[in-house]
Amino acid sequence: MDMQQIDQNIVARGKEFFASIKGEAPSIFNKGFWTGKVMDWAMQHEDFKVQLFRFVDVLPYLNTSDSLQRHIDEYFTGEGAGDIPAVLKWGAEKSGLFGSLAAKAMGKIIRTNIEGMAKQFIIGENTKEAVKSLNKLRKDGFAFTVDLLGEATVSEFECDEYMQGYMDVLNAVEKEQKSWKAHNSSGDLDWGCAPKVNVSVKPSAFYSQSKAVDVAGTVSGMLKRIRPIYKRIVQMGGAMCIDMEQLKYKEATLELFKRLRSDPEFSHWPHLSVVLQAYLRSTEDDLKELIAWGRETKLPFGLRLVKGAYWDYETVVAMQSGWPVPVWTSKPESDIAHERCSRLILENSDLVYFQCASHNIRTISAVMEMAKALSVPEQRFEFQVLYGMAEPVRKGLKNVAGRVRLYCPYGDLLPGMAYLVRRLLENTANESFLRQGFADNVDVAQLMENPSQTLERERAAAPCKAPAEVSAKDQASGLTPFRNDPYVDFTIPAMRKGFVDAIAEVRARKGRTYPLFIGGREVTTSDLIPSYNPADPDEVLGQVCQAGTAEVDDAIAAAERAFPAWRDTPAEKRAEVLLKAAAICRRRSFELSAWQVLEVGKQWDQAYHDVGEAIDFLEYYARETIRLGKPRRMGNMPGELNHLFYQPKGIAAVVAPWNFPLAISLGMTSAAIACGCPVVYKPSSISSLVGWGMVEIFREAGLPDGVFNYCPGRGSVMGDYLVEHPKVSVIAFTGSVEVGLRIQEKAAVVRPGQEQCKKVIAEMGGKNAIIVDDDADLDEAVIQIMYSSFAFQGQKCSACSRVIVVEPIYERFIARLTEAAKSIKIGPAEDPSNYMGPVADLQQQKNVREYVEIARKEGRILVEREVPAKGCYVPLTIVEGIRPEHRIAQEEIFGPVLAVMKAKDFTEAIAFANSTRFALTGAVFSRSPRHLEQARREFRVGNLYLNRNSTGALVYRQPFGGFKMSGVGSKAGGPDYLLQFLDPRCVSENTMRRGFTPIAEDDEWIC
Incomplete structure (x- = not known):
């Protein structure tokens, strides 16, 4: 294809399209109506837009006039009252008068208008209303696809109800379809190729336990309810499209589609479609794989290509989780991807029936011109737009292409509001085509510009920024700013396989005996406690040697020997060891997680995030000890120099819990070690094998002998003895309130030979x-x-x-x-x-x-x-x-x-x-x-x-x-946690010699 010529044709077609609908605008932007006035204000005032959409979202729950008035008051009065449109301001001003008839009347008007706005985008709240609307659409020459609102099903009961909702509308539609004449065809198929009945389904709503980590189970759960619906649709001679939702469901959705399309009962029926989202970076690869699958199986299918409706969600979730952003980060990139995928689909039109879903006239024109250049028969593609969203576009499409299908949600207003908010967000965004074309009146030439040129222009106007500058503090330490370790992403098959392999590997090691680790040596004792799998107590994972008072003495003596050198080790060097330990944890994350799965019964995500938190503690405290390791000048009087700095308190006893066996254990331990305090570590007997992993981590990281001593033991034998030992200066504990209070009581008593008041850091649970x-x-x-x-x-x-x-x-x-x-x-x-x-x-x-x-x-x-x-x-x-x-x-x-x-x-x-x-x-x-x-x-x-x-x-x-x-001490993972392991010191020097005083830049002088 001559793409330069095609691009010229696209622009020309787009201009003709705009000319055919000149003077028209979607009702959502019509300023002659209440909705248009409010939306116009929202697009000009971002703060009001946020408040409006949040109010729309909560409106269905406001079932009394009092609750309605209260929320109007909360959302639209106060400091921002001047930035609301006149059609709301009067009601908001009156809303504080809860007994006022005027306020209640205005509240009712607001509710009626917003509910009317929502109803504008759905074809009915029940099957009777839905069928009535569908009959009208058919008479107007439009095809439809019906979607039942209510995506969030939290139980299998709700999934059953959701499935029944589809059955109800299919039963109602079946009675009507016989009276419908096919569009532009003498046969029984619209346009000679498409069934008159078309249904769209959101698969996650059919199985409440859908999750990325369990693709097989998710697909089976979805099929259980979707298959009967599809069977009914096939019996009616209809078509079904499987919608694409959040990225976490993508793999299961594509597998569901393949399973249903290749099902022997339905393999003869080609009218099954799936949705792909052009804004996902992975979509082109997914499309190629689907086409290859279709060729291999000889199964034609339909494909709806959309830009995507969860851009904000996917972006925020990825950023919060530490993942690469999976979507294109600018609108032109999504437009480019849509055109590129459209071409690939059209090139395979013998296999794939294309459903182009867009309100963007540039995108629509591109599909029409590429199809023309590729000689794709008209019966192999159609266009789809959202019901109630782009009336001029659908009208122009019907005139130009003739094959227009409206995406028609129906159902209760409660989920309808969530749908409305998503539609409003899409169409009031600065980059929305509908907003630019019909509200902002952007020039047609700019709207029809090739998205590749748009992208180049935008990049030239705002070139990519350089990475954020590293702070002076981080620059001095040679460290990058702290970032939380990424969450586990189970949409990646390798992450799931990593768990399967690691669990098998860990299980293969069961039966070992685990020693103590004191002063750099492994120490065995005759007292053993078995560690077993709580899902099967007969499965003993290992035997753990238990410390007695003699071993505690040895551990404290080893820590005491190690203390002077570790205390005087520069903070940067101590931080290096913690950073090496973090890297080791990261490399062994699946293995460390697998131990928790088997030893304490943590689910995969829970175990992996426990390891991630342990890494975070190591990384964060490494940076914190460097920050605190720099002496800080206090005051700025001439003639004196005052410096505040810290020294470690001494030996720390770390008494750890089993529920976060690595994260909390490494958190308390790494805090002490970062500050220069050697540690005697007592893990819980329930999770001692996870605790042994810390021995391996610190040994590999090069921690000096005696700085970390692993002493599992029975609390009744060595618990009090460790706490009361006169050489222990700090006790870091996480566990029950009863044990925590006992530790505080024991630690408060000064023992013979004790030189320091003991510091107790205790996290003791909650209700x-x-x-x-x-x-x-x-x-x-x-x-x-x-x-x-x-x-x-x-x-x-x-x-x-x-x-x-x-x-x-x-x-x-x-x-x-x-x-x-x-x-x-x-x-x-x-x-x-x-x-x-x-x-x-x-x-x-x-x-x-x-x-x-x-x-x-x-x-x-x-x-x-x-x-x-x-x-x-x-x-x-x-x-x-x-x-x-x-x-x-x-x-x-x-x-x-x-x-x-x-x-x-x-x-x-x-x-x-x-x-x-x-x-x-x-x-x-x-x-x-x-x-x-x-x-x-x-x-x-x-x-x-x-x-x-x-x-x-x-x-x-x-x-x-x-x-x-719930606790004594500061917050773990916070800026002052390390201070609990440190004693502050201040040194003051008189810098004046016989009247001569060195002057520093920040000294105060009285002028």
């Missing part, structure tokens, strides 16, 4: 609450509360054990939560399809089961899941009717037992949340700005999370730790 406000987004709240409560079996000090629900939303929340809890899979953590596994050991099992019985007595059991008979399993339990005074609401359980409490209002919910002796973590799900601000002030916990789960604090970004009975 964490999540508040669900009456306007909370339950799609998010239910999923995040499930994760906070039951990920790693609730065995996190930050886990949610109380959910406090404001009364108006209580019944709706409980219904969804209980069904979600009934839907998850329970079994060994090594199987990635399982959401929940066993608790860590038999004693934990006994403790949690006792609390389940207490819950049964104090409240009403809503959910009590059956669990495997063998292994350390406990039932996932949800109990309601709990009051603040109940034991279930006060005592830390450390297992999958969730207490549900009902509060009359948000203020009482905060009071309930604060009613325990703990203050570690908490969370709030609310879309009320005023309530979120109230939570910031009054919800008194060390780590508060707004509209997200209560677990997973990240080093540096969310320093972790609480107060009251």
